[in-house]
Amino acid sequence: MPTEAARELESKFDVAPDYDMPDLSAFSGSEGHLEVDTVNLASTYYDTPDLDLLRYHLTLRRRVGDVDAGWQLKVPGGANARTELRWAETGEQPPTDMMELLKPFLGARTPAPTVRLDVVRTRHRLLDGDGKLIAEVADDEVRATGLGAEVRAPRWHEVEVELGPAAGPDTADRLATAVHDAGAFASTSRSKLGRAVLGIGNEGVGGPRASAGAVLLDYISTQVDALVAGHFGILADLDESVHDTRVAGRRLRSTLRTFHEFFDPERAPALEAELRWYAGVLGEVRDREVLRRRLAAAVADLPPDLVVGPVGRQIDTRLTAEIAEHRAALLDVLAGPRYAQLLADVTRWRDDPPFTAAAGRPAQTLSTAVERAERLLGKRLNQAARRSGTDEQMHRARKAGKRARYAIEASDSEAAEEIKQMKGLQELLGDFQDSVIASEILRRLAEDAWQHGENSFTYGVLLADQRAKADEIRNRARKN
Numbered sequence: 001m002p003t004e005a006a007r008e009l010e011s012k013f014d015v016a017p018d019y020d021m022p023d024l025s026a027f028s029g030s031e032g033h034l035e036v037d038t039v040n041l042a043s044t045y046y047d048t049p050d051l052d053l054l055r056y057h058l059t060l061r062r063r064v065g066d067v068d069a070g071w072q073l074k075v076p077g078g079a080n081a082r083t084e085l086r087w088a089e090t091g092e093q094p095p096t097d098m099m100e101l102l103k104p105f106l107g108a109r110t111p112a113p114t115v116r117l118d119v120v121r122t123r124h125r126l127l128d129g130d131g132k133l134i135a136e137v138a139d140d141e142v143r144a145t146g147l148g149a150e151v152r153a154p155r156w157h158e159v160e161v162e163l164g165p166a167a168g169p170d171t172a173d174r175l176a177t178a179v180h181d182a183g184a185f186a187s188t189s190r191s192k193l194g195r196a197v198l199g200i201g202n203e204g205v206g207g208p209r210a211s212a213g214a215v216l217l218d219y220i221s222t223q224v225d226a227l228v229a230g231h232f233g234i235l236a237d238l239d240e241s242v243h244d245t246r247v248a249g250r251r252l253r254s255t256l257r258t259f260h261e262f263f264d265p266e267r268a269p270a271l272e273a274e275l276r277w278y279a280g281v282l283g284e285v286r287d288r289e290v291l292r293r294r295l296a297a298a299v300a301d302l303p304p305d306l307v308v309g310p311v312g313r314q315i316d317t318r319l320t321a322e323i324a325e326h327r328a329a330l331l332d333v334l335a336g337p338r339y340a341q342l343l344a345d346v347t348r349w350r351d352d353p354p355f356t357a358a359a360g361r362p363a364q365t366l367s368t369a370v371e372r373a374e375r376l377l378g379k380r381l382n383q384a385a386r387r388s389g390t391d392e393q394m395h396r397a398r399k400a401g402k403r404a405r406y407a408i409e410a411s412d413s414e415a416a417e418e419i420k421q422m423k424g425l426q427e428l429l430g431d432f433q434d435s436v437i438a439s440e441i442l443r444r445l446a447e448d449a450w451q452h453g454e455n456s457f458t459y460g461v462l463l464a465d466q467r468a469k470a471d472e473i474r475n476r477a478r479k480n
Contacts, residue, residue: 002073002085002086002087002098003070003086003087003088004085004086005083005084005085005086005236006083006084006086007077007081007082007083007084008074008077008081008082008083008084008162009081009162009163009167009172010081010082010160010161010162010163011160011161011172011175011176011186012158012159012160012186012187012189013158013159013160013161013176013179013180013184013185013186013187014156014158014184014185014186014187014188014200015139015157015158015159015179015183015184015185016157016183017157019139019157019159019182019183019184020182020183021122021124021137021139021159021179021182022178022179022181022182024124024126024137024175024178027126027134027135027171027174027175027178028126028127028128028134029128029129031128031129032126032127032128032129032134033127034124034125034126034127035123035124035125035127036122036123036124036125037122037123037125038120038121038122038123039065039066039067039121039123040065040066040118040119040120040121041063041065041066041067041068041117041118041119041121042063042064042065042116042117042118042119043061043062043063043064043065043116043117043119044061044062044063044113044115044116044147045059045060045061045113045114045115045116045117045193046060046061046062046094046111046112046113046114047060047111047112047114047148047149047193048106048109048110048111048112049112049148049149051114051149051197052105052106052109053102053105053106053111054193054194054197055347055351056105056228056343056347057076057190057191057225057228058073058074058075058076058102058105058228059073059074059191059193060072060073060074060094060098060102060111061074061193062090062092062094064090068086069090070086070087070088070089070090071086071087071089071090071094071095071098072084072085072086072087073085073098073101073102074191075228075229075232076225076226076228076229077225077229083229083232085098085101085232094111101231101232101235103335103340104231104334104335104339104340104343105228105340105343107340112147112148113147113148114146114147114148114149114193114197115144115145115146115147115148115149115151115193115196115197116144116145116147117142117143117144117145117192117193117196118142118143118145119140119141119142119143119192120140120141121138121139121140121141122138122139122140123136123137123138123139124136124137124138124139126164127166128166130166132164132165132166133164133165133166134163134164134166134167134168134171135161135162135163135164135167135171135172135175136160136161136162136164137159137160137161137162137175137179138159138160138161138162139157139159140157140158140159140160141155141157142155142156142157142158142192142196143155144192144195144196149197150197151196151197152196152197152198152199153195153196153199153200154196156195156200158187158192159179159184161175161176161179188200210362210363211359211360211361211362211363212259212262212358212359212360212361212362212363212365212366213262213353213355213359213360214363215363215366215410215411216255216259216262216353216359216366216410216411217350217353219251219255219409219410220252220255220349220350220353221350223248223249223251223252223255223346224248224252224346224347224349224350226244226245226247226248227245227248227249227252227343227346228343228347229244229245230242230244230245230248231245231334231343233245234330234331234334235331235334242282242285242286242289242330243286243289245282246279246282246283246286249275249278249279249282250279250402250406251406251409251410252271252275252346253272253275253276253279254402254403254406254407255406255407255410256268256269256271256272257272257403258369258370258372258373258403258406258407258410259366259369259407259410261356261358261369262355262356262358262359263353263354263355263356263359264354264355264356265356267354268354271345271346271349274338274341274342274345275342275346277338278333278339278342281329281330281333282330284326284329284330285323285326285327285330287437288319288322288323288326289323290434291319291434291437291438291441292315292316292319292320292323294434294438295315295319295438295441295442295462296312296315296316298438298462298465298466299311299312299315299458299462300312302458302461302462306457306458306461307458308455308457308458309454309455309458311458311459311462314445314449315445318445319441363411366410366411366412367411367412369407369411370404370407370408370411370412373400373403373404373407374404374407376400376403376404377397377400377401377403377404380393380396380397380400381397381400381401381477383397384396384397384474384477385397385474385477385478386478387478389474391436391470394429394432394433394436394474394477395433395436397429397477398426398429398430398432398433401422401425401426401429402426404422405419405422405423405426408422428473428476428477429473429477431469431473432470432473432474432477435466435467435469435470435473436466436470438462438466439463439466439467439470442459442462442463442466443459443463445459446459446460446463
């Protein structure tokens with residue numbers, strides 16, 4: 001496995017060949033300092049002849065030079081963020097375990113040298129008073145040489161701003177303003193490799209988003225990146241990786257359904273069905289993770305005289321075993337052909353989305369679908385909050401709430417306050433659903449205890465507590 005995994009928060013800027021870096025010393029503060037040096041880097045990028053890894057926004061390289069020597073795999077991680085997995089090996093062939101990670105993206109294909117990038121990097125390292133890195137501003141002169149791929153941008157000059165652990169909340173914005181005022185502009189490329197083989201300005205980054213289709217494509221692309229990143233997070237068993245991956249799939253499904261008139265009516269349901277399948281596999285793990293934490297807290301909150309027997313240990317043992325069982329099933333899925341096909345399909349939707357003619361309309365036309373989703377939420381919430389409302393109706397209101405929230409996210413980047421309110425409602429309804437699921441498993445555990453001649457009293461107390469919480473949430477929803 002990788003010897004190191006580093007999350008990078010990075011912004012890229014296009015600059016002219018004669019660009020002069022502004023004075024950055026003030027960004028280190030009164031007790032910090034600025035270090036400037038120049039290093040030479042030589043990186044050989046590996047991919048297939050069809051650039052399969054680049055399509056997934058993955059970059060695989062072997063680097064030699066003054067710093068960061070070894071094999072590196074860059075994985076998408078959100079806006080201006082990537083995760084770099086590093087291997088200390090410096091041999092000419094990729095490490096075996098790296099190739100195992102890449103199987104769903106490569107299949108039987110073998111990556112080969114594609115492009116060599118030689119970079120003369122002038123590093124401006126901003127350090128605080130304790131010597132911790134605030135940010136590194138790199139002034140890069142890049143030369144690209146085609147090995148297995150044609151190079152469209154053989155030389156260019158760019159600036160990268162990468163935040164360090166001591167960065168403040170406004171460091172990125174302040175540094176961006178400083179380099180911009182000196183003549184830099186936000187880059188139109190995601191990566192050096194993409195710029196080299198696709199050419200400057202051909203990656204669809206930073207362009208106008210005037211049409212409905214362009215706005216939706218931005219959102220789709222973000223979720224596809226999250227699914228790809230989730231693959232590596234799940235294999236590394238990182239906290240929240242299953243949850244984050246599941247949410248990305250939900251957002252994609254919601255987009256296909258809410259904005260259905262903008263997508264091919266035959267292909268959209270097929271992709272939605274596959275995303276639902278994968279979400280179900282992830283949910284078997286995630287739901288039990290949530291239940292395990294929830295019930296451990298519930299047992300801990302009980303007065304000692306209501307805890308009869310080793311209930312906490314029994315619940316934890318049962319759920320831990322079920323998590324392990326379903327995680328093993330998830331890992332089998334990640335190694336299988338159906339999952340690899342899903343990854344290929346969602347990436348194809350990003351590269352060549354099957355839009356209808358409606359996608360060419362102005363972006364403002366998305367508001368009609370958003371209003372429709374909000375009306376559905378209001379209707380379902382009113383039904384669920386009635387005294388005769390059922391658990392299933394509350395669950396349907398929860399799903400409608402997610403769909404409305406994701407619709408707002410996809411269509412309006414300025415609606416932060418409304419999204420915050422929708423998230424609060426979603427958390428409330430999610431808490432209700434967790435109480436319902438917890439009640440079901442507690443009933444099952446109580447029956448098992450009774451059948452084995454064990455005292456099931458505490459299970460009953462816990463079940464009643466979870467049902468009371470569900471009723472309280474329903475009452476809150478009714479008042480809202």
